[in-house]
Amino acid sequence: MPDTDAPASPGPQEDVVDLLLAQHAEIERLFLLVIGGTGDTRRDAFDDLVKLLAAHETAEEEVIHPLARTLPGSGGDAMVDERLAEERQAKETLQTLIAGGVDAGGFDTGIVLLRDAVLTHSRYEERYEFPHLRQHVPADRLRSLATAVRAAEATAPTRPHPSAQSAKGNLAAGPALAVVDRVRDAIRKPSKS
Structure with a gap:
């Protein structure tokens, strides 16, 4: 299973859309492992999924959505506001699933509902969003945005925080939340052995 804490560096030709599409595929794969898994396999896949979703959405909120608001013909603010509403709802659901844990009653139903919502959001x-990026943003900038997304993910929280859901909110609260999340992760890790 790939280590979502240390994602591979983007290739020289990888642009931000390629990167995000690859992450969408990995998110879908992790949902399959959580839904079909048991025991430690399920728990580890869920932990990886939570971290990837938190980092992925933070990076989109900091880098992609602000840019998408400015693109001609994209629906700008309305399109991004719809994506942010979907992300906030997913974060709230994810927080509930984290609080209960993978063995809690209702987890199976909750994870399927979350998967459906997240995959619909990705689609x-x-x-709507990615084609406008490719159409209106020069290729070299799309490649540099892949680096910007990786940087945002490196400092992102490892848990969902629905209250920090904008570029400003993430930049203001994100680093502190990331430290708290990473300390919590470090404390929990030894108990898994």
């Missing part, structure tokens, strides 16, 4: 981004 909307792929259908």
